[in-house]
Structures are given as structure tokens and as C-alpha cells.
Amino acid sequence: MKTCFLFSTLALSTLIAAQESSGEARFVLPQQATFTDTVYTETEATEEVLSWNDDFSAAYSGPDSAQYPTEQYDTTFEELDFDVSGFFDETPKTKVGVFGFHLGPNSLVLSDRSMASAMDNINASLSWETRFFFGQKRRVGGAKSPVQFETGLGIGAGVLSFKNGLTIDKDPMMFGAANLVPISGLSNVRRSKWNINTFDVPAILHLDFSPKGSFDKGLNVGLGFMGRIRYLSRATYYGADMDGDFYTESRTNSFHTRLLSYALVGQLGYKKLKITGKLEQLPFFKDNYFQEQVYLGSITVGFSLN
Known part of the structure; x- marks a missing residue:
């Protein structure tokens, strides 16, 4: 009876991990742990990209902005000239x-x-x-x-x-x-x-x-x-x-x-x-x-x- 109890306790200890968060305990399964690691990894990559973007924006607006060619970055969608008239022109008849x-x-x-x-x-x-x-x-x-x-x-x-x-x-x-x-x-x-x-x-x-x-x-x-x-x-x-x-x-x-x-x-x-x-x-x-x-x-x- 004691032996069965020990095996049950050992199995439960491998499936349940107690984490204290704000004074509360959460039970995390192994699959949940893998998913959590993936989310943390993607979050870190996103934060790194946003950090790089902030650095680029600061450099672009700062004294080093001359090194970035303005003609490549100052184009907005409204300024793009899409000429589609050629798609509707009739081909001259022979x-x-x-x-x-x-x-x-x-x-x-x-x-x-x-x-x-x-x-x-x-x-x-x-x-x-x-x-x-x-x-x-x-x-x-x-x-x-x-x-x-x-x-x-x-x-x-x-x-x-x-x-x-x-x-x-x-x-x-x-x-x-x-x-x-x-x-x-x-x-x-x-x-x-x-x-x-x-x-x-x-x-x-x-x-x-x-x-x-x-x-x-x-x-x-x-x-x-x-x-x-x-x-x-x-x-x-x-x-x-x-x-x-x-x-x-x-x-x-x-x-x-x-x-x-x-x-x-x-x-x-x-x-x-x-x-x-x-x-x-x-x-x-x-x-x-x-x-x-x-x-x-x-x-x-x-x-x-x-």
C-alpha cells in the first residue's frame, strides 16, 4: 500500500509544477510548458524588432539621418502615381x-x-x-x-x-x-x-x-x-x-x-x-x-x- 502511494506521489510530482505568482499556485502540464517557451521566444523576437525600429527612427530623425537616402523612405502611398490607362487603351485596328x-x-x-x-x-x-x-x-x-x-x-x-x-x-x-x-x-x-x-x-x-x-x-x-x-x-x-x-x-x-x-x-x-x-x-x-x-x-x- 505504501509502495503504491509512493509511485502515485512521484507521478504527480512530474505532471504538476507549482509556481507562485502573486501569491497563487498554478499547475502546468509539460505541453503547456513547451507552448509557454515558444510564446516567450516570439515575444522576445518582436521586442527586438521594435527596439531596432525605435533605434532606426531615432537615427533617421537625428544628426545621422543624412546617411539614409530620403528618396527611398519619404515616399508615401498617396504620392505613388499608378497609371492604369494603358490597360484600357484600344489596340489600333488594321x-x-x-x-x-x-x-x-x-x-x-x-x-x-x-x-x-x-x-x-x-x-x-x-x-x-x-x-x-x-x-x-x-x-x-x-x-x-x-x-x-x-x-x-x-x-x-x-x-x-x-x-x-x-x-x-x-x-x-x-x-x-x-x-x-x-x-x-x-x-x-x-x-x-x-x-x-x-x-x-x-x-x-x-x-x-x-x-x-x-x-x-x-x-x-x-x-x-x-x-x-x-x-x-x-x-x-x-x-x-x-x-x-x-x-x-x-x-x-x-x-x-x-x-x-x-x-x-x-x-x-x-x-x-x-x-x-x-x-x-x-x-x-x-x-x-x-x-x-x-x-x-x-x-x-x-x-x-x-
């Missing part, structure tokens, strides 16, 4: 997609750019040309170059409106050549027109005075060519027959016009607004198949979106 629409009057002219005599029988106010265009503009010579090259594909629709009861047809009196002939079999002609539809392929070199890195933000001047292929030529007239009933007739025929041709194109624009002049460089009709050698031209106003 190419951009383009959609355009143009509308304006067209006419037949001679080689000297004067009006053809056929225009005496054409209603200029009802003779129009419309074009839709899808393409691309590319910069030539770098991202900030003002020189741009435009290509794409367009669809054109031209209308020549005749007056004085005439229409376009192959005249047997002129050995089948195209001519403006009177409409027969009608008591009244309300309207007579000729539709010419084409596929257009423009290639235009522009000088764009927009801010660097942008498209169509300022004055724009362009010069180039436009190839075209005719896919529809149809003459239509409306009126009343001899009995007063409504009558319409439509004839699809090339009327000896050229299937392929090309035009010289000039364009002046400001921002999205464009004024375009177009004049075909080949006669509109085949040689010797019309009473005079005429060229198809137009002046259109439109817009270009990109």
Missing part, C-alpha cells in the same frame, strides 16, 4: 468590316461626259440606282497609316424610267439593234421602266484623315474601280388596253448590253456619310447596237458602317 448603302440618280452620258440624246426620253427624277455593299477596309503601311484599301461584294439595282410612251426593245427597223420604240396596243401608258441589276466588286484606295487607329471618324477621300456583272435586264410597262382594262407587260432581255464592265469610282465622305460618283468605262451597249455610244453613270449618297 482592318474592319464595312456595310454600305447608296442611293442616287443615274443617267446615260456620252464619251465627253455630256448627256446622251436618249435622255430626252428618260425621266431623270424616276431613274435611280441603289447599291448594297459588304466588304472590308485594310490599312496599308501600318496600324496608324491613313491609307486604306477597301474591297468587297455589292448588289446594284438601276432603273431607267422612260416617258413619251416609249420602251427599250430590239427594233426590226434597225436590223435588231436596241432602240427606244413606241408601246403599241395600249390606250394609255402609265409607266415604262427598265431594270438593270448587277453584282459589283469594288476596289477603292482611301485616304482617311480620321484620328490614328480609327476608321471613318473624319474626312475621307477615295478613288478606285468597280467591276460589275449584269444578272438581270428587264423592261416593264403598265397602262390600259383599248378596252380600258389594266395591262402590264414585262420582257427579260439583255437588249445588247454588255454582260461585264467596270467603272471608275470616286468617293468623298465625312465620318459615316459618303458621296460616290461612278462612271462606267466601257460603252453600255455593244458596238453598233444602239443609236449612239453611251456610258452609264451615277452620283449616289449613302453611308458606310463599320
